[in-house]
Amino acid sequence: MPKSWVRPVLLVVVPCLAVIAAIGVWLWGGRYVTTENAYVKADIARVAAEVTGRIAEVLVKDHAHVDKGTILIKLVKEPFRIKLEAAEADVDAARSLVGTMIAIWKEARAELVQAEGQIDYWDSQLRRSRGLVKRKIVSDSKYEEVVNSHQDATNKVSVMRSKVARMLSQIGNATRPIDQHPTVREKIAIRDAAALDLKHTVIRAPVDGTTVNVKIQPGEFVEPDKPLFALVVSSRPWIEANFKETELTHVRSGMKTTVVLDIYPDVEWDAEVGSISPATGAEFALLPPQNASGNWVKVVQRLPVRIYLKPKAGEPPLRAGMTAAVSVDTKRERKLSSLLEIFGTAKAAEEDMAAAPASATTK
Numbered sequence: 001m002p003k004s005w006v007r008p009v010l011l012v013v014v015p016c017l018a019v020i021a022a023i024g025v026w027l028w029g030g031r032y033v034t035t036e037n038a039y040v041k042a043d044i045a046r047v048a049a050e051v052t053g054r055i056a057e058v059l060v061k062d063h064a065h066v067d068k069g070t071i072l073i074k075l076v077k078e079p080f081r082i083k084l085e086a087a088e089a090d091v092d093a094a095r096s097l098v099g100t101m102i103a104i105w106k107e108a109r110a111e112l113v114q115a116e117g118q119i120d121y122w123d124s125q126l127r128r129s130r131g132l133v134k135r136k137i138v139s140d141s142k143y144e145e146v147v148n149s150h151q152d153a154t155n156k157v158s159v160m161r162s163k164v165a166r167m168l169s170q171i172g173n174a175t176r177p178i179d180q181h182p183t184v185r186e187k188i189a190i191r192d193a194a195a196l197d198l199k200h201t202v203i204r205a206p207v208d209g210t211t212v213n214v215k216i217q218p219g220e221f222v223e224p225d226k227p228l229f230a231l232v233v234s235s236r237p238w239i240e241a242n243f244k245e246t247e248l249t250h251v252r253s254g255m256k257t258t259v260v261l262d263i264y265p266d267v268e269w270d271a272e273v274g275s276i277s278p279a280t281g282a283e284f285a286l287l288p289p290q291n292a293s294g295n296w297v298k299v300v301q302r303l304p305v306r307i308y309l310k311p312k313a314g315e316p317p318l319r320a321g322m323t324a325a326v327s328v329d330t331k332r333e334r335k336l337s338s339l340l341e342i343f344g345t346a347k348a349a350e351e352d353m354a355a356a357p358a359s360a361t362t363k
Contacts, residue, residue: 033251034327037302038241040261042320043233045207047072049222050200051080062214066205066231073216073228075201084198087191094187098171098178105167112160118153208234237318239271239307241326244300248276250330257307258327264316273328274306 053075060072171181178184209231216228239259243251257271280301282289307326309318 031330031332032327033243033247033330034325035241035243035247036323036325037243038239038259038307038324038326040237040318040320040322040324041240042237042318043235044212044320045209045231045233046227047203047206047211047229047231048225048227049073049075049203050224051075051197052223053079053201053221055216055218055220055222058214058216058218060211060214062211064211064214065234066209066211068205068208070205071202072205072211073203075203075222077198077201080194080198080201084191084194087187087194091184091187091191094181094184095178098181098184101167101171102178105164105171108160108164108167112157112164115153115157115160119157203228205231207231210234232320236309236311237320238274239309239324239326241305241307241324242281242302243305244302245280246300248303248305250332251276251305251328252330255331256329258329259307259309260325261318262323262325267312267316269312269315270310271307271326272310274308277304277306279303 055073056076057074058072059074060066060070066072179188212230212232214229216222222228251273253273253275255273257273259269259271261267261269280303282301
């Protein structure tokens with residue numbers, strides 16, 4: 001190239017190419033949203049005892065894969081077995097007590113029927129004695145004996161009716177099975193709870209997964225709902241990407257995404273946006289920021305975005321906590337007319353600013 005052309009090329013062609021390149025970057029630069037604040041996540045189950053007891057055996061090691069239902073820990077059973085036997089004895093005693101009450105109630109009813117039959121007999125004797133007394137066939141003393149016997153029979157019926165009513169109030173419905181009686185049902189519930197506690201002395205894996213942080217030893221004392229170790233569920237992990245709020249304007253669920261893990265820089269996963277969190281991470285902080293104070297600085301917040309990885313043939317293992325880089329294809333294209341509008345708005349603003357001092361001088 002002749003030297004005479006160098007200067008025009010540097011002054012005209014190169015700036016034009018730079019402007020064209022900048023316009024191209026601007027037109028296509030808003031399509032992809034990227035972040036390196038992303039991590040592999042997985043479901044984690046906390047394994048805990050449901051009863052208070054002492055560990056007898058630990059049947060699992062750290063980082064071991066276990067299937068659902070696999071025995072992980074055994075607690076000492078003897079105290080729970082003794083409680084179950086005592087509860088079963090209480091159930092038998094309650095059944096015996098209710099059975100005795102029903103038998104006494106039936107006996108009282110039979111006695112009541114017999115007493116009511118005696119009243120009928122003495123009623124007839126009393127009527128007969130009255131007639132004989134009037135005819136002077138029976139003495140007054142004999143008549144008084146009949147009256148006293150009739151009164152005794154009446155009193156006995158009253159007593160027996162009270163006894164039957166009292167027994168029935170204790171039994172309730174005497175026709176229902178013994179195990180349906182409230183006293184027996186209470187003892188059965190206590191027995192079932194003791195049996196369940198005995199069953200809980202064997203701690204099993206709630207899901208398929210891999211054990212993590214197994215540090216417990218036989219002889220240690222455990223309490224209910226206190227986590228013993230974690231179990232990373234075998235379900236497929238996902239990516240949690242924390243995008244700035246200003247980057248999520250055009251991001252929607254279902255958009256195609258590209259993921260690269262830092263540990264595997266040469267492997268690229270196809271993925272898609274699953275969901276966007278309805279709240280920023282600061283909302284779940286232990287000490288959320290108080291923005292109502294007098295001194296306030298605006299800070300761009302981040303929103304967690306869940307991204308699902310698509311299966312990849314021969315993919316390397318995914319482990320929770322790995323860092324990743326995420327790029328979301330929003331398919332957004334900027335238009336050249338929008339750029340012209342921006343320049344037009346900026347030019348109008350400059351003209352307004354230039355006209356402002358002149359109008360102020362005129363005044």
